[in-house]
Amino acid sequence: MQLFYIAGVAVPVLLLIAALAAAMRRVPRADAVVPGMPGYDQEEAKRVADNLSEAIRFQTVSFSDITQRDFTQWVNLRGFLRSRYPKVHETLASEYTPGFSSLFRWVSPEPSGDPILLCGHLDVVPAEGGWRHPPFEGRIEGGYVWGRGALDCKNVVVCLFEALESLITKGYTPSRDIYLALGHDEELGGGEGAKMFARYFAQQGLRFSMVLDEGGFISDAVFPVGKPVADVCVAEKGMVNLRLSVSAPGGHSSRPPKRSAPDLLCEAICRIGFQPRPAQFSDLIRDNLKEIAPWLEPDLRRYLASPRLYDRKLLKRLADDERTSPLVRSTAVPTVLQSGVAPNVLPATAEAILNIRLLPGDSAERTLRWIEALTRDLGIRVDVLFESPPTGVANYKGAAFRDFAAAVSDVYPGIPAVPGLFCGGTDSRHYEPFSEAVFRFSPFILTADEHATVHAENERVAVASLGAAVQFYRRVIERFAPRFETEEAE
Ligand SMILES: [Zn+2]
Numbered sequence: 001m002q003l004f005y006i007a008g009v010a011v012p013v014l015l016l017i018a019a020l021a022a023a024m025r026r027v028p029r030a031d032a033v034v035p036g037m038p039g040y041d042q043e044e045a046k047r048v049a050d051n052l053s054e055a056i057r058f059q060t061v062s063f064s065d066i067t068q069r070d071f072t073q074w075v076n077l078r079g080f081l082r083s084r085y086p087k088v089h090e091t092l093a094s095e096y097t098p099g100f101s102s103l104f105r106w107v108s109p110e111p112s113g114d115p116i117l118l119c120g121h122l123d124v125v126p127a128e129g130g131w132r133h134p135p136f137e138g139r140i141e142g143g144y145v146w147g148r149g150a151l152d153c154k155n156v157v158v159c160l161f162e163a164l165e166s167l168i169t170k171g172y173t174p175s176r177d178i179y180l181a182l183g184h185d186e187e188l189g190g191g192e193g194a195k196m197f198a199r200y201f202a203q204q205g206l207r208f209s210m211v212l213d214e215g216g217f218i219s220d221a222v223f224p225v226g227k228p229v230a231d232v233c234v235a236e237k238g239m240v241n242l243r244l245s246v247s248a249p250g251g252h253s254s255r256p257p258k259r260s261a262p263d264l265l266c267e268a269i270c271r272i273g274f275q276p277r278p279a280q281f282s283d284l285i286r287d288n289l290k291e292i293a294p295w296l297e298p299d300l301r302r303y304l305a306s307p308r309l310y311d312r313k314l315l316k317r318l319a320d321d322e323r324t325s326p327l328v329r330s331t332a333v334p335t336v337l338q339s340g341v342a343p344n345v346l347p348a349t350a351e352a353i354l355n356i357r358l359l360p361g362d363s364a365e366r367t368l369r370w371i372e373a374l375t376r377d378l379g380i381r382v383d384v385l386f387e388s389p390p391t392g393v394a395n396y397k398g399a400a401f402r403d404f405a406a407a408v409s410d411v412y413p414g415i416p417a418v419p420g421l422f423c424g425g426t427d428s429r430h431y432e433p434f435s436e437a438v439f440r441f442s443p444f445i446l447t448a449d450e451h452a453t454v455h456a457e458n459e460r461v462a463v464a465s466l467g468a469a470v471q472f473y474r475r476v477i478e479r480f481a482p483r484f485e486t487e488e489a490e
Contacts, residue, residue, distance in 0.1 A: 045467030048162050049145050051084055052466065053138035055154045056147035062123040062187035074100035074184050077122055085161040087168040092180065096200050100184035101193035103200065106164070108174045108484055115177035115206070116480045117435070118473070119213040119427055120157040121186035121193070124149040129457040144460040152454050153214040155461050155469070156442055157182060163473035174481035176209070183427045189388065194427035201434050208435040210400050210480050213428035215440020216420045218412060218465075221448035222323055223288075225295035230408045230415050233422035233440035234401070235284060236429055237326075238358035238390035240367055243351055243383045244268055244375065250348030257346075262339045265350035268375040269334050272354070275374060277367075279319035279328040281311065282360065284393055284421055288327075291418040326423045330367060332356045353385070357423055360390040391429050391438075400437035400480075407475045411443070411468055443472040 058077035063069050078100070082089045092104040100122070105115075127135035127148040135148040149155075160180065183193030216222065216231025223229055246268070248261040289296065289304055296304065300317060303310035318324040325331070332354050339350035356367050364387040371382055395401065396419035405417035422440045432438055444465040453459040 041467060041471075044162070044166075044470060045463050048158055048466040048470055049140055049463045051162070052145050052150065052155055052158045052461070053140055053147070054080060054084075055158055056138035056145070056149050057136055059136050060123045060184070061126050061148075062185055063126060064188065071100060074122055078102065081157070081161060085165045088161055088164045091168050092164070092178075095179070096197065098196035098200075099192040101197065102180075102182045103197055104180040104182075106174055106178040106180070108177050108481070109486075110484065111176045113176050114209040115179055116477075117179045117181060117208045117211040117431060118160055118476075119181045119183070119194075119211065119431075120153055120160055121183040121190075121214070121427055122154075122157065123184055123187050124152065124154070125187050125455050127457075127459075131457050133458075135459070140463070143463055145463060145466070146458065146460045148459055150453075150459045150461040151217075151442070151444065151446070151450070152459070153442060155444060155466065156214050159443075159466060159469040160473055162470045163477065166470070167474060167477060172477075173484040174477065175484040176481045178477065178481055179208070181427070181431075186427045189425070190427045190430055194430040197427075198430040198433070201431070206434055208431070209437065210404070211428055211431050211435045211438040212404075212476060213426045213431075213438070213440050214442045215422050215426060215428075217442050217444055217446045217451060218415060219446045219448065219451050221446065221451035222327075222420070223292055223418075224297055224300060224317075224321060224324060225292050227295050228415055228445060229292055229295075230405075230412065230417040230441065230443075231420040232396075232401070232404060232408070232417050233420045234394040234396045234438070235360050236391040236422045236425060236440065237330075237360070238362070238364070239386070239388050239425060240356040240358065240364045240384065241386040242354040242356065242368070242371060243385055244354060244371075245349060245351035245381045245383070246379055247349050250346045253344045253346050261347050261350040264378045264380065265337075265339065265352055268378050268380045269352060271374045272332050272334075272371065277330045277332070277362075277370065279315050279325075280359070281315060281328065282393075282421075284360070284396075284419060285318075285327050287396070288418050288420055291416055295416075326357065327421050328359075330356060330358045330362045331423075332367070332371070358390045360393060360421070362390065364389070388425070388429070391432050394438045395436045398437065401439070403479050404437075404439055404441075404476070407472065407479050408443075410475050410479075411472045412445075443469045 055077060058073045060073045060077055092106045095105045096103040133139040133146045137147060139146045181197050183190050185193045215233040218228050218230045220228050222231050246261050246264045248264060249257055293301055293304055303314035315328060318328045334352045335355045336353035340347040368382060408417035426440050428438050428440055444461055450460060
């Protein structure tokens with residue numbers, strides 16, 4: 001009777017399991033999209049995923065309005081890291097803590113050269129829109145950790161801590177000092193965190209043999225190649241925010257003038273959008289393309305091989321492709337528009353904020369002249385609200401880049417590490433004076449869809465890529481600050 005009963009239940013249960021298994025096969029699994037993934041410690045990947053999930057729950061949101069920021073979240077996140085990574089906090093000295101940022105130092109008993117600097121940031125951007133899972137829940141589902149900060153960049157912070165904790169547990173001592181800089185306001189420009197660290201480095205007379213911050217991913221989303229590429233960014237675009245404003249007579253909307261304030265502003269925005277800054281090659285982008293030449297589409301490869309004949313065609317192709325366009329030109333896009341108070345009232349003013357990203361070599365000054373020339377006859381007033389110049393280009397032909405690329409191929413065999421341009425901003429722009437090897441790289445394998453979730457809805461990171469990232473950070477430490485061997489050691 002009991003057996004019959006069990007069998008009676010078991011049949012529908014088995015059917016259900018089979019149906020679920022079939023449904024799960026249709027969902028692309030995160031680990032199925034990680035080509036060439038080396039074997040990794042599954043236990044470790046799971047532990048990192050759990051820790052990242054918890055870290056996401058602290059709502060360290062960098063609202064530009066300071067009254068909206070809840071700094072207890074930063075305090076609690078730091079407390080969580082302390083409790084989860086006790087050996088790091090026992091072994092590394094707390095050097096300097098401006099605001100809610102932290103600078104740690106792992107002191108080598110006998111440094112063999114300049115220290116290295118590893119970086120991440122604790123804050124995130126606000127989470128708006130419709131998310132599949134609540135953005136601060138840290139849900140682990142379908143092979144992913146979901147939530148704000150999963151890619152930018154609590155993943156970096158947790159994986160760095162995991163790598164350090166595991167090395168300390170194995171008795172590792174570095175042969176040069178290792179600094180760990182965690183900013184609390186990167187998403188607002190790092191003025192109270194990274195900038196203060198930079199001031200401290202200057203006071204201490206520090207130089208770093210290598211700086212590693214968040215940056216490009218391992219993805220096929222950035223370059224026109226059909227395989228993932230490790231985008232090790234060696235330069236960062238600059239940023240300018242401009243306010244465009246215009247006034248025109250207001251009044252009753254039933255008697256509109258020939259051109260209202262919104263008309264004039266919209267025309268200005270359209271001119272800027274349809275007449276972008278000219279595209280141009282830099283040595284960096286040319287060298288980048290050479291590195292990935294074997295995987296480029298055949299006609300791009302042909303263009304690249306004969307620059308005299310085809311440079312213009314190649315540049316046009318890059319400028320026309322949304323993935324590569326930001327790599328070859330300064331971009332300008334309206335991000336805030338304001339005008340009007342009621343449906344039947346003509347607005348007397350209209351204004352827009354224009355967010356501009358400058359190519360290395362371009363300047364805010366030149367951009368301002370360009371915008372003014374395009375909009376002068378419309379009576380548009382242009383004010384600079386914020387400007388931060390592009391960085392220089394780190395040395396990507398020296399030993400540090402070669403060692404870095406070797407660490408990439410140790411962990412991600414077959415994936416080329418190419419020098420790239422970072423189109424966003426990072427804390428490391430403040431550290432440029434202290435090293436000629438500032439690399440912006442987040443060692444996580446992503447699809448183009450996942451890549452698009454940074455600062456957007458449904459931000460998520462594949463659990464499998466977390467395991468590999470921890471391996472990568474360990475490898476970087478082992479290559480740049482090899483284990484210190486004492487005389488007595490065998
Ligand atoms: Zn970031």
